[in-house]
Amino acid sequence: MLKIIDNATNFIVHRKDPSQYKFISAGIETDLKSDQVLLKVDKFALTANNISYALVGEALGYWDFFPIAEEAWGCIPAWGFAEVVRSKKDSLAEGDRIFGFVPMSTHLILQPDAVSQEGFVDASPHRSKFSPLYNQYQLLKHNPLYLPEHEDLWGLFWPLFMSAFVLNEFLNENNFFGAQAILISSASSKTAIGLAFLLSQKRNSQCEVIGLTSSQNLSFVESLGYYSQVLTYDQIQLLPSNLSVVYVDIAGDEDVLSALHYYFQNMRYSCLLGATHRKRRSNLEINSMLPGPHPTFFLAPEEIQKRVQQLGVNSFHKSFGHSWSKFLLSISKWIQIVSGTGKIIVEKTYLDILAGRSKPNQGQVLSLEQVKGFFSRLPE
Numbered sequence: 001m002l003k004i005i006d007n008a009t010n011f012i013v014h015r016k017d018p019s020q021y022k023f024i025s026a027g028i029e030t031d032l033k034s035d036q037v038l039l040k041v042d043k044f045a046l047t048a049n050n051i052s053y054a055l056v057g058e059a060l061g062y063w064d065f066f067p068i069a070e071e072a073w074g075c076i077p078a079w080g081f082a083e084v085v086r087s088k089k090d091s092l093a094e095g096d097r098i099f100g101f102v103p104m105s106t107h108l109i110l111q112p113d114a115v116s117q118e119g120f121v122d123a124s125p126h127r128s129k130f131s132p133l134y135n136q137y138q139l140l141k142h143n144p145l146y147l148p149e150h151e152d153l154w155g156l157f158w159p160l161f162m163s164a165f166v167l168n169e170f171l172n173e174n175n176f177f178g179a180q181a182i183l184i185s186s187a188s189s190k191t192a193i194g195l196a197f198l199l200s201q202k203r204n205s206q207c208e209v210i211g212l213t214s215s216q217n218l219s220f221v222e223s224l225g226y227y228s229q230v231l232t233y234d235q236i237q238l239l240p241s242n243l244s245v246v247y248v249d250i251a252g253d254e255d256v257l258s259a260l261h262y263y264f265q266n267m268r269y270s271c272l273l274g275a276t277h278r279k280r281r282s283n284l285e286i287n288s289m290l291p292g293p294h295p296t297f298f299l300a301p302e303e304i305q306k307r308v309q310q311l312g313v314n315s316f317h318k319s320f321g322h323s324w325s326k327f328l329l330s331i332s333k334w335i336q337i338v339s340g341t342g343k344i345i346v347e348k349t350y351l352d353i354l355a356g357r358s359k360p361n362q363g364q365v366l367s368l369e370q371v372k373g374f375f376s377r378l379p380e
Helices: 048-055 148-173 190-201 216-222 233-238 253-264 300-311 313-331 344-352
Strands: 002-014 021-029 037-046 077-087 097-103 109-112 120-121 136-139 181-184 209-214 231-233 244-249 266-272 336-341 364-369 376-379
Touching: 002 344, 021 344, 037 097, 037 148, 037 344, 048 077, 048 190, 048 344, 048 364, 077 148, 097 148, 148 300, 148 336, 148 364, 181 190, 190 209, 190 216, 190 233, 190 313, 209 216, 209 233, 216 231, 231 233, 233 253, 244 253, 253 266, 336 344, 336 376, 344 364
Parallel strands: 181 209, 181 244, 209 231, 244 266, 336 364
Antiparallel strands: 002 021, 002 376, 037 077, 037 109, 037 364, 077 097, 097 136, 120 136
16 A cells, blocks of 8 residues: 655744744645545735734734644745645545635645535644634635636735724724724735725715825825825824824834824724734733723634624625625726745745835735645555
């Protein structure tokens, strides 16, 4: 009897210092256990959101999704597309294409459970502690919102837009906490763009949507037309200090967060949704001592679960699908998809995003080269 061994290529980073990275090879025994599937990771989106996963990896458990042997290192999760190349699950066939949480790797083994036409849940024991959102995988052949020609946009924006969608619902439900303005940092990021788009759809003259961004991204953010006003971080004092505001912190920048909390005398709500500013990320202990409302993590997976329970799966997806379709039409006018394959392009793109050098009008969709001689047969 023969055992089939794969060599998977993984991109990993140091947990304490994401500027340290390396590629490693790992053997995968493709003589799968019962109910397992082997996936070939076709491509994944690499955005500032992935940097956020790394920066809060210890606090929110992102390093534990795809564990590796080296304890000081970790695999940053990404949203991507994969194909079933070997299956021991009767309801999943080789060739099935899926979308979900994947490692920056060439391969992945999952243990599908609760399989339906819509998708399945990974029941691997180490994943049981995580939110269902991260453990769900979509079977794309049955997804009415999926269009192959928009696949790259799906990978880049779908999970981020979902977070923006439920935050928008949360703010609406709370009547924007009575604020006159919503401030959104890292306004050029894809999550911020999604939220600003949603807020712009029902813009209330009493509640402005103000984007905060760097000087180099100012023109781009203004050109979107989603924000009522766009300011650079050093222009905060152009706003009246008595303005009542909600702050959506996607930058995760301690200096900006502190400046806003001390400047605005009437901050109504402050939430952390990202950490795109790696070098000045927020210190939660210091944040707790700031004036005004306590900065709080907005946990999108929990909010999604709550909305699904309130509305039912069909109603939730119908509402989301309507907004998603409109958003796709809008972003298709300005987004430039940049695709690439192999270690060199993954390395360069990662370093560019880590250093803040990526262009806001571009979306990076990447893959790692598949190791030649994918199947090598070894004696039992």
